[in-house]
Amino acid sequence: MEGATSMKTETEAGETQLPRTHSQVKIRGPSASDAAAVWELVQATPSLDGNSPYAYLLLCSHFADTGLVAYQGGELVGFLLGYARPDVGSTAFVWQVAVAEPARGQRLASRLLDAWFARCARRSDLRYLEATVTPSNKPSRALFESFGERHGASMREGVAFRTALFPGEVQHEDELLVRIGPISPSKAFAPVTPAREPKRDDGSRRG
Numbered sequence: 275m276e277g278a279t280s281m282k283t284e285t286e287a288g289e290t291q292l293p294r295t296h297s298q299v300k301i302r303g304p305s306a307s308d309a310a311a312v313w314e315l316v317q318a319t320p321s322l323d324g325n326s327p328y329a330y331l332l333l334c335s336h337f338a339d340t341g342l343v344a345y346q347g348g349e350l351v352g353f354l355l356g357y358a359r360p361d362v363g364s365t366a367f368v369w370q371v372a373v374a375e376p377a378r379g380q381r382l383a384s385r386l387l388d389a390w391f392a393r394c395a396r397r398s399d400l401r402y403l404e405a406t407v408t409p410s411n412k413p414s415r416a417l418f419e420s421f422g423e424r425h426g427a428s429m430r431e432g433v434a435f436r437t438a439l440f441p442g443e444v445q446h447e448d449e450l451l452v453r454i455g456p457i458s459p460s461k462a463f464a465p466v467t468p469a470r471e472p473k474r475d476d477g478s479r480r481g
């Protein structure tokens with residue numbers, strides 16, 4: 275198991291360069307030229323809703339300030355796309371986050387989430403993180419719970435979109451809302467904590 279970063283820096287361009295010790299994973303803001311690779315990673319990730327390539331072009335360009343991509347050896351190994359909720363103040367919304375299967379369990383999603391929230395908080399004064407999770411997606415829930423714990427923030431839960439709101443021919447679980455915060459800027463900017471052994475689905479740690 276690799277150690278997670280204990281230090282990271284962000285350049286003017288919003289690029290977060292992680293220490294070389296973490297297998298040269300480079301995290302930076304997205305641009306339109308990343309959208310095709312993001313779309314391909316989504317296609318390879320069955321638990322995610324697929325969207326059109328055009329949707330990823332919009333998110334990677336118009337919402338580039340609230341997104342991150344992670345590359346290792348020229349390959350996209352993870353991404354997080356979101357936006358500041360236009361209807362709810364101070365709230366950064368995670369639309370989709372994914373890590374390529376071989377790169378999972380190394381805290382990459384946690385590092386993306388921490389770097390993303392710090393970037394959002396610094397630029398747009400955002401203090402809450404929201405996301406939706408489906409009841410069956412345990413890794414997704416664990417990711418957000420872990421974020422809340424790390425930042426000493428409480429997590430409130432509700433229902434975002436009920437099954438009945440999806441088209442009849444689409445089998446879709448309820449999308450439950452998680453809302454985490456408030457997160458103080460100093461906590462949001464704190465370096466990512468060292469790696470812990472990830473949990474298995476049954477809650478035990480991988481050994």
Ligand SMILES: CC(C)(COP(=O)(O)OP(=O)(O)OC[C@H]1O[C@@H](n2cnc3c(N)ncnc32)[C@H](O)[C@@H]1OP(=O)(O)O)[C@@H](O)C(=O)NCCC(=O)NCCS
Pocket residue numbers: 319321322369370371372373374377378379380381382383384385411412413414416417420470471472473474475476477
């Ligand atoms: C969810 C996902 C992004 C997590 O990526 P990851 O890099 O493996 O996650 P991390 O290593 O940062 O782990 C974050 C937390 O989740 C836990 N976790 C990760 N995978 C888990 C699993 N399969 N079962 C239970 N817990 C898990 C980790 O133990 C860690 O919790 P901890 O800090 O208490 O130890 C990844 O599994 C994925 O891409 N899934 C498919 C896409 C998806 O469902 N995205 C979420 C909805 S948009």
